[in-house]
Amino acid sequence: MMNEIYFIGGLALILVVLGIILSVLANLADNKADSAEKRIENLLPGINCGQCGYPGCQAYAKALSEGKAAANLCRPAGSDVAKQLAEITGSTKSADVDYEEQLFTPRLVAYIHENMCTGCGKCKRKCPVDAISGVLKQGHVVNPNECIGCDECIKACPEKCIELIRLEHNLSHFNWNIHSVQIKNGN
Ligand code: SF4
Ligand code: SF4
Ligand code: SF4
Incomplete structure (x- = not known):
């Protein structure tokens, strides 16, 4: 036992x-x-x-x-x-993205049609790089130097008054810093 x-x-x-x-x-x-x-x-x-x-x-x-x-x-x-x-x-997979070429390709940036903007601020709250400025109930504007063309503000705007436009490069807004973005906002 x-x-x-x-x-x-x-x-x-x-x-x-x-x-x-x-x-x-x-x-x-x-x-x-x-x-x-x-x-x-x-x-x-x-x-x-x-x-x-x-x-x-x-x-x-x-x-x-x-x-x-x-x-x-x-x-x-x-x-x-x-x-x-x-x-x-250890990835050998590589999508067909040429970052150097992007330096010279016109960028897409958001543009707000101010005459339709009610100043609700929804776009500003969504922008991950804090590229939109404006006070409540007044027209908002996008700073094209900061905008990375992510589309978030367009999805957030109830008035449908934001569109992406091509920003042809010139010396005043050439994207010298395309390899990094400074994150200031985002939720
Ligand atoms: S497209 Fe993106 S980065 Fe540009 S303003 Fe709109 S939310 Fe900001
Ligand atoms: S920031 Fe995030 S969501 Fe945007 S492309 Fe890079 S990994 Fe994708
Ligand atoms: S979400 Fe549209 S209506 Fe509201 S502040 Fe932005 S651009 Fe103007």
Whole structure:
């Protein structure tokens, strides 16, 4: 009888230890996956503009960490970040994006038709780079030097008075800093 009790007790102990080992291994694997996704997310601008084709930076980071996406889809982050993302993920996938060419391609920026604007401020609250200025109940304007053409204000405007226009380059508003954007706002 005592032998049976020792045998069952020993077996239970072995199962408990095995369970602990398996759970530690599973946690280590999870943390590894998490940390890659987190590191990727930390490199992305966090403005959730959707230009990469994913609903936000987190979704793109997840797809990248799972090897499902090319590393150079985030235009606001630019080519330097794309290189770092490719290194982290070991990704050889590359979408057909030429960042140098973008320097010379006319940009699309938002333009507000002030005569239709009621000054509700919804566009301003949505702009991830704080490119829109104006006070409540007065016409708002977009600063084309700051605008990254993300479309968020257009979706937010109840009056439908914002459109994207082509901004031909000239010296006064050439986008010298296309490789990075300064995030000042966003929700
Ligand atoms: S394009 Fe870049 S900033 Fe915009 S949602 Fe995708 S990862 Fe985020
Ligand atoms: S298009 Fe995007 S970046 Fe440009 S003003 Fe609208 S919300 Fe801001
Ligand atoms: S959301 Fe439209 S109506 Fe409201 S402030 Fe912006 S441009 Fe004007």
